[in-house]
Amino acid sequence: MEKSLATLDNGTTCSSWNYSGQRLATGSVDGTLSIFDSGDPASTSFKCTSKARVGESGVVKVVWIPPLFGDAVACIDGNGSLSLWEEFAEDAQAVEWKHSKSFQSNSAKVLDVQFGVFRTILKMVVAHSDGQVKVYELSNPLELKIWQLQAEFQNLTDSVAKLAKASCFSASISWNPQRGDGQEMSFVLGFNSDTPQLNSSKVWEFDLDHQRWVPVAELALPEDRKDQVFSVAWAPNIGRPYEVIAVATHKGIAIWHLGSNPDTDGRLSVERAALLSGYEAEVWQMEWDMSGMTLATTGTDGLVRLWQSNLNGIWHEQAAFEPTT
């Protein structure tokens, strides 16, 4: 039933597929970025086609940059620094993975990075271990070299308040995978930190009129607001009147419905449609399928679980896969 697509080198720690599922990028403990290709689109056997040394310490996360900006990835290394790498060929020369940009930060580590596209603009949200969130904008769509810091804030519902530096263990960012130009850009962000106010997932939207990011919703019940968030995932929306966002905490996986019309304060209505509990493990990762109907998750129990809603809108675990030799 299962088909092997690729074999990874010893020391590989993370992997990421590009938008079309035709290329795989992996990172390893020795700081190597490897790219796997199948050669032929019909083939399902992927081989390593290029390698690049992207850092001194190991790569802990690889994220593809949207294809509108070339074949490029962002790598976070063990020291928490962020670098961008892209496939590039000078005229008539061989294709190479080249370094485009590094983001150095003095003390805080980068925990997560995700990219969002709005018309021809590429934005990058970076969450740091001191609880700071930075949003960058690419200046020239042809090159990944020059980025402008557009905003810097903390994950708080009260945008005026400021907290002392926090200590965060992990962060999870998920952009609204919108396709149309009608919507504003937005993303959801949650922390796993020692500062309770930062933790709960908040939906941030770019206010075009005032050119700033504002929190428009908080995805946590009042009693759960301090819960540390392990992972968030914004589902593709192919025509629902509301958005669906999954948030994983130690209480389980919550499925949230987010309304589209703001109230007078600019807040969006939220409703927790389900809490998928009875799931002891800590969630590592959540991924929605292309229609936003099925959620796949992984966690510390090593299982891959699939979650769906039945015809009555009741969410449940549909199946699970247990990796075995």
Next chain:
Amino acid sequence: MPGLAPGDSAGGVPDSVNGTLVPYSSDSHVSAIYPLRHGLNPPISRVSVSWGRGNSLRVSVFRQPDSDPKSDGEVGGRVVEVTLGKSRDGEISDAQWRKIAYGSVSPFALLQSRKNSTASLSRMQLSPSPYHLEWWEYVMEYSKDISSLLGDPKTALAPLIEDPNEVFPKKVEEPSSLKAAWELMEMFYVDKLSQAWLPERLVDWLADYDSLISIDLPTVHSKLVEFQNQIVTLQVIEDDPRYWDLISSALAVGWLEIVVKLLRLHGSYRLDQLGRRETENGLVEAVAVLISKMPRMRPAIDAGKIGECFKAKPDFVKAWERWRAQITKLDSSAFWVQCDHRQTREGLKNMLQIMLGNVDVLCSSTCHWMELYISHFLYIRPFTAGLESMYSLAQKCIRLKHTSNPHKLMRLMIGILGENNEVVLAECSRGFGTWMVAHAIELLTAGSNEADILVHEEREDLGGISLEELHRLVYAQLLSSHLLTWQIAPIYLTSCMRQGMGLLEILLLKQPVQENQMLLKNLEICRLYELDGISSHLMEISGMYHWKHGRKGCAVFWLQQAHDEVRLSRIASQLFDSVGKSISGESFKQWEGLIELLGSEGQLAGGLNFLHKYRDFKKCLQHAESRKDADAARQAVESLMSLMRNASTPQRFWLPILYDAVKLLSWDEGPLINVSQTNLLLNKLQELSVARLRPDFVEPELPTQALNHVRYSLGTNLGRAILGEL
């Protein structure tokens, strides 16, 4: 958003349980855990997932990194792919599935277009013309088209020399349960003409598919096949009790031609025994004749099958009573006493009891409840029409022949007989997969208004879509999983009113664009469904891909096709930058091509106009230099003057242009540039000298003495020109 499960019962892929509408609490639901073999040595440190095409899930499994140098070369992880929702139970191969998937597209599309035109007719309140077919007739045509794709279990043509021992007709190909299910749906929901003789259709259906209906218990079919293999080894067939059992069984389920054939194997027909066993043979033949004259309430009978057909019920009732009377008469005949062969006597008497509708005998002669059910229609309730009390009879038969593990066809059958549309849909999805349910909904809705309401009602729990749309979306997602089938997904997606286009857009955006042919195919799909935004997006991605891979010409072409003004003007300004540098022959050629490609459209016109003129100037200059051609040199001067007069020529190019012009200024055959022209150039040079004092001035990459060199050349030329004009 709620979804339908990837349905499969075998093959290790998740089974669909949420196709049902029966709500259950999520706590009580225990999902199955399937093994995912990766073949790595433990320990495993992490697992990560990613969705590939459609329903395929890619799982990366990482081993704990090994620091032990001895384990060098150990595999560090593996990526495996599982496709969910493949409705496969080994019965149909992947290739056959794709054939079915492709084959069902055109009947589906035709039916949708007919539905749309019927709907628009009724919107205009026009009554359909009398020549129009009834809706169910269109669905019937659709059903037949689809059915023909699912295989043909009809029997092969009879061989010329018939093997007397071959009681069981050979099938051309093995029957498939998918076709069996499709035929059930067709006969109950669509085929209005056969409603009057539904029981007879069920008899035919069972004859075709009896081999499928049971998972663990024998059926009449399986017993017959087993017996047939042993016939040649039997000396005196009528002494074998299995012979008589099987004849009764075959008679009970109405396989009359097999019964007659088996009867004719009876020993009393043998020439050497005919004399001694005359009465016995007479009785056997009498039963065989009676069987072949059995009245059947049906319009026609297939070649090779026996029985007498009646179309009208009154005729049938009369014939039936006459036939029954003959059986009763034979049953009480005095000849039985003269029949010495006990097995023959008892076997034939038993058959008469079947024909007389003796419940106990029918029950003991059949194996499966469906067989018992069919025998009821044949011998106990021959006048049944339509669905009247069919369900309660089925329940009675199930009680008598209980099985703990019913076949998916039987679960579907119960749903149909129970007139429970929700169960029927759920069983279609659970047992036969997403293809079945997406296509069979058309059959179900042709049959009843309630079903029509059920599948078309928009549900809030489903994000505002109907069941019909949901099933099509789920099927389209499955189609998207394979490279060879994703291109038919748009046909199903565009038949979805609410969310189909949304999914189609995502599907297209996930297609790779690196290969031109693939890109063109995707663009064609975009054009077909008027998805201009998506096609621009694909062209932009392609343009950027080529740009980054050093194919600048291709890049500019696709960005232009996408009307991506932002990127194009960036490219134009990069060109300016490279033009500003000193130009060697090679790079001149390259940007010359790009200028050509960029054309002079849109907002880029001003800047590009300059580039065009600059290119002309450089060309003439090269000609003049290489061939020492005075005409070319004069043309170069014209270009030079037009460049320097033009306000759109950026100031930072003035010096490089003038520096290039030094060759013209020191032309051996006399001055090419006259006094007023030289003065203009000198003025420009003066302006440039002033501009250099400003902080934002960008110094061109030229030799440091370039400015002085130009000034000197201009001065010399002015002198030569004044002398020449005297």
